[in-house]
Amino acid sequence: MLQLLQADESGYFFPAVTIQDQPRFPWRGLLIDACRHWMPVDVILRNLDGMAAAKLNVLHWHLSEDQGFRVESKLFPKLHQLGSDGLYYTQEQIREIIAYAADRGIRVVPEFDMPGHTTSWFVGYPHLASAAGPFRIERRYGVMDPVMDPTKETTYEFLEAFWREMTALFPDEYVHIGGDENNGKMWNANAEIQAFKQANNLADNHALQAYFNNRLLKILTRYQKKLVGWDEILHPDMPNNIVIHSWRGTQALVEAAQKGYMGILSNGYYIDLCQSAAFHYLNDPIPAGSQMTQDERKRVLGGEATMWSEIATKETVDSRIWPRTLAIAERLWSPAERRDVDDMYRRMERISVQMEELGLLHIKNSAMMLRRLAAGQDPKAAQNLLEWLAPVQGYYRNDHTPYTSFSPFTRMVDIAPPESMPARRFGKLVDAYLEGRKPGDRDALLKVMDAWQSNHEALVGLIKKAPALREVEPNSAILQQLGRAGREAVLYYGKKQKATAAWSAKQKELIAAAQKPNAELLMPVAGAMEKLFNAVGQ
Known part of the structure; x- marks a missing residue:
């Protein structure tokens, strides 16, 4: 109801509406x-x-993850005592x-990822692993080698007791076992595991993991729970009373449904x-x-x-x-x-x-984080720049910087919203201007681009006293150049003139520079500016 609340000069009111709605x-x-x-x-x-x-x-x-086990376990206290850095939820x-x-x-579905992504388990219970310890909480990110040993009965005795405790704690009918990103290196290097595969006619590691998952399914079924797992658990040996959670593509979801499995999609919804x-x-x-x-x-x-x-x-x-x-x-x-x-x-x-x-x-935290970066100075120039930037997309940051769980995530790229709404509106304004929709579009464009130019000098002054902002000075300099060239483009366009070939070549270089990440930040206005330059270029 609160989302319907509106206001006018007479005060607040709810519009008279009839809502007939249900989820798809x-x-x-x-x-x-x-x-x-x-x-x-x-x-x-x-x-x-x-x-x-x-x-x-x-x-x-x-x-649960290589980097931490986050739930208090009364049966196996070393899970949270040794695997969490002291950061865990009590029961x-x-x-x-x-x-x-x-x-x-809202229902709460817990995920305890296994057999991989389990380094934090092995810190306190190394006998669960497929290779000898000792183990430490993982600080790096990525696909790690440690994985549970699926051939030992002691593994399933442990998991039987563990799931008995956790299924009592979490009442929802579904639990998520993860099951993703097992690289198989520890299994391949373990002679006993290889012998187990051969003795049980398990063709590969995928079949061995299906064996493990079936053992888990029997445990969870005893506790009246339904098993959910990432799409790697899809295997001919798995019955279709499980739920496939697709992270690698919609085709995996379609394939699962066609084979009789229920499914959930996350591919395309990775908001990180x-x-x-x-x-x-x-x-x-x-x-x-x-x-x-x-x-x-x-x-x-x-x-x-x-x-x-x-x-x-x-x-x-x-x-x-x-x-x-x-x-x-x-x-x-x-x-x-x-x-x-x-x-x-x-x-x-x-x-x-x-x-x-x-x-x-x-919304609120970005202002706080900017004030911290500004080291006690007025952060306005940094805020003005930040509006026009956005973090790099996809796995660029993970692939280009060796982050760890100890890395500080306090930079401009961490403060920037994933999507720049001002840049999106600016793109719409450029379109409107080029289509000649309203006389005021020209002045609105010039106002924005002039602000880009004047803000750069203010940012340079701020950086002298707040050196943590120095890495974004090149972003600001490019935005200043875009503002200057954009004003020239608007003047050309208003006079219905074509720019010189030299001018056009220079702006192509500028756009290329604007499209390159710096400080792991993108400049989303580059596309709109390229459109503006092309309208007057040769």
């Missing part, structure tokens, strides 16, 4: 990774409030969070990769033109936005989740034919402010 998919989730970086209780609670506002109904809670906190979620119509809300909004769990039958379509339960935390911390996680997850929430709720991107952005920007009223920090 029953599984509309958000994954929060509390392992790569620790996410305290308050982070989880405020994001549950955000989920409720967005009508998301599943919190997929990633609770009482878990119960409180589950109750808080239930009050908001800083892609646009439009990209996520147009990504449908059932692709357009799909030849799936009606029964196969019913097996697609929905999807989840995935907030992996390699490069997100408790300070930045809200800005990586919101407001773009609103677009995913609408995709999972609304009919497939609803695809008006401009209208989605209009509504998303408005609701983003409302989400702040719920206690989310996706």
Whole structure:
């Protein structure tokens, strides 16, 4: 109801409307990774409030990883005592969070990833591993070698007791076993495991993992739980009463549904990769033109936005989740034919402010982090620049910088929202100007580009006293040059003149520079400026 609240000169009011609505998919989730970086209780609670506002109904809670085991275990206390750096949820906190979620119509599905992504388990219980220890909590990111030994009965005795404890703690009918990214190196190097494969006619490591997963399935079935796992668990030996969670592509989801499995999509909803809300909004769990039958379509339960935390911390996680997850929430709720991107952005920007009223920090924290970078100086020049920047997308940061769980994530790239709304509006303004829609478009363009020019000198002055900002000085210099060249382009266009060949060549070089990442930041206005330059260039 609060989202309907409007105001005019007479005061506040609710419009007279009739709402007849229901979700398209029953599984509309958000994954929060509390392992790569620790996410305290308050982070989880405020994001549950955000989920409720967005009508998301599943919190997929990633609770074990190479970098940390985050749940108190009374049966196996070394899991959290030695595998968490002291950062874990007590069982009482878990119960409180589950109750808080239930009050908001949200189910909590825990994920304990296995057999891989388990280094933190082996710190306290090295006998579970496929190679000798000792083991330490992993500080790096990526696919690591440590993996559980699926051939020992002691492994399953441990997991039987572990799951008995955890299934009692988490009441939802589903549990997630992960099952992804086992590189098999430890299995390949272990002669006993290789002999086990041969004795049991297991053709490869995928078949061996299916053996492991089937043993897990029997354990979970005894505790009246349904098994969910990433798409690597899909194997002919696995029965179709499990749920396939697709992260590698929609085709895996389609294939699973065609084989009788239920499925969930996360490919295309990886919000940690800083892609646009439009990209996520147009990504449908059932692709357009799909030849799936009606029964196969019913097996697609929905999807989840995935907030992996390699490069997100408790300070930045809200800005990586919101407001773009609103677009995913609408995709999972609304009919497939609803695809008006401009209208989605209009509504998303408005609701983003409302989400702040719920206690989310996706807007507020950026100002705090900028003040810290500014070292006690006025951060306005840095804020003015930040509006026109966005983090690199995809896995660029992970691939180009050897981050660890100890790395500080306090730079401009960490403060920048994943998508620049001013840059998007600027692109629309350039389009309107070139189409001659309104006389005022020219002046509006010049005002923006003049501000780019004047802000650079202010930023240079700020950097002298706040050296942590020095890495973005080249970004600011390029934006200044774009502003200068943009003013020239507008003058050419207004006179209906073509620029010289030399001018055009110079601007092509400028655009090329603007399109290259610096300080792991992109300049989203580069495309619109290229369009403006092309309109007058040769």
